[in-house]
Amino acid sequence: MVFPNPDVRVGADDRRARRPHARGMNAAEPLLCKLQYAAGRVEECPRDVCPFWEPGGAVLAGRCAVERLDLAARPDVAHWLLCIRKRLEGAATAGEADETRRLFYRLLNTGDADGG
Numbered sequence: 001m002v003f004p005n006p007d008v009r010v011g012a013d014d015r016r017a018r019r020p021h022a023r024g025m026n027a028a029e030p031l032l033c034k035l036q037y038a039a040g041r042v043e044e045c046p047r048d049v050c051p052f053w054e055p056g057g058a059v060l061a062g063r064c065a066v067e068r069l070d071l072a073a074r075p076d077v078a079h080w081l082l083c084i085r086k087r088l089e090g091a092a093t094a095g096e097a098d099e100t101r102r103l104f105y106r107l108l109n110t111g112d113a114d115g116g
Contacts, residue, residue, distance in 0.1 A: 034064060035085065038071035038078035051088035051097070052081070 035052075036043040047053055048062060056062035071078045084104050091097035 034067050034069075034071060035078050035082050038075055039082060040075065051085055 031045040031047070033043045033045045033050075045064065048055065050064070052065040054063055054065050066081060069077070071081075084100065087100050088097055091100060
């Protein structure tokens with residue numbers, strides 16, 4: 001009869017057993033751009049490079065300003081927002097970006113202090 005060695009342990013207390021089998025398995029999937037998706041294209045969200053990205057703070061994480069919009073049935077709105085995003089990204093000066101934002105708010109008629 002063979003008795004197991006009590007010094008050899010395998011199972012839950014073995015650190016190697018708790019590691020994932022493949023490092024990529026636990027990697028988060030990339031966040032997709034909701035505007036591009038609504039327009040029929042798949043693109044990774046540019047996050048803080050996008051003019052529609054709202055930076056986070058001490059409590060809240062950054063997020064997309066348009067993620068709450070229901071664009072699934074409105075690809076025309078998605079295309080319009082993509083045009084504005086492109087114009088904001090291509091603004092050569094802060095003044096051009098401000099003017100584009102004022103136009104954006106005026107078209108939305110939001111009553112926002114920046115131009116609506």
